[in-house]
Amino acid sequence: MPASSGSPMTANFMVFIGGIWLWGEPIMIESDTGEMMAVLLMDTQGTFDNTSTYQQCMTVFALSTIISSVQIYNVVDNIQEDALQHLSLFVEYGRMAMEQPHNFGKPFQKLVFCVRDFKNQEEYEFGDGSDFLNNVLQTNADQPEEIKVVRELLHEYFEDIQCYLLPHPGYKVAERQSFRGHVKDLRPLFREELKKMVPNLVGPHVLKPKLVNGKTVTCRKMIHYFKEYAASFDGETLPQPQSILNANAKLICIEAAHEAKMNYCRGMDRSTYGTRMMSEKKLLEAHIKHGITALNIYDKCPKIGSNEVRRLLLEKLQEDINAELERYKRLNEAKRVTGCASAMLACGDSVFLGIGLGSAASGAIAGAALTLQAGVVSLGIVAIPISLTTLFFIWAYVWTKPCFDRYSNKNK
Structure with missing residues (x-):
């Protein structure tokens, strides 16, 4: 081999x-x-x-x-x-x-x-x-x-x-x-x-x-x-020709199902490529399109042996495709957070963004302080104001640095 x-x-x-x-x-x-x-x-x-x-x-x-x-x-x-x-x-x-x-x-x-x-x-x-x-x-x-x-x-x-x-x-x-x-x-x-x-x-x-x-x-x-x-x-009886035929049929269906699933994933990778989040409607449209293609690939595999073997593996393929869809949904949802953070950093020159970030950070800090005073300690609650405060100082640095540079050049 x-x-x-x-x-x-x-x-x-x-x-x-x-x-x-x-x-x-x-x-x-x-x-x-x-x-x-x-x-x-x-x-x-x-x-x-x-x-x-x-x-x-x-x-x-x-x-x-x-x-x-x-x-x-x-x-x-x-x-x-x-x-x-x-x-x-x-x-x-x-x-x-x-x-x-x-x-x-x-x-x-x-x-x-x-x-x-x-x-x-x-x-x-x-x-x-x-x-x-x-x-x-x-x-x-x-x-x-x-x-x-x-x-x-x-x-x-x-x-x-x-x-x-x-x-x-x-x-x-x-x-x-x-x-x-x-x-x-x-x-x-x-x-x-x-x-x-x-x-x-x-x-x-x-x-x-x-x-x-x-x-x-x-x-x-x-x-x-x-x-x-x-x-x-595996049994107490002699091997039967039909058992060999069904084993071969299962092997054919397993290979066809694997090829179909890989084709679906390649198609979904192309459709969801990029950093921007897709709408749920477009994601489902891509799922249906590439899912139909995958099922057509499986359906074209040679039909030998028992139909029951073919049916069971078709059901397994459908379950695998649906599980992959849930994975793509999670990846797509993750782009929402990443996109928001990227947008805020990209808009670092805006004074309104700075005011918004400062307000959000101050509100979050105040909320965390009240929570801690009440005796409730939560890692998640503390993490939010720290993250927003960090973003505020990043914005402040990006917005004020050009002003200090121009002032320094004039003095020279």
């Missing part, structure tokens, strides 16, 4: 949900176009083994596939029928996504079958397993219907499907209870095959950013997307 608008993560490890681990720092790689890409490594250790329920496994599998630009499906020895069955969720979601009024293209990017401990070297060599995969994905009359559908439609919903055949990593690794990742412990043949596979997955010539709803995902957005998808799978 592009790294320009997102800050890198600095923790050593971060765990988001049971079974999903993310490496704490992105690996920065410059693509062939010169753009810096942040590659995030994610592991779903334990998926589809005996340590987790099937519901937990499918949740982790679905979440990792949705947020990854490259999903490596790690299997042992062969691609079994149950491994393909796990992909039926994505085939069903792909079907729903492609049937929506707004089509963003294929919903998933790259799927890579990584077959470890591959033993059938007589027929297929280590490395590129395209021929092996084509043979696995062939259909026949004896297969269950759901398996046939997965085989037939997998290529329609993933942009690219690849397969790599790897040897056993070495018995020194397999015998250990916890492999610590030391390259020296890997079998030399396994290391050589990894050197061929990794550049074909994340090399600068093949690296592509993660896309969600047809838009590039930045590092900053990825955290938000992760939370939305995780929330859609």
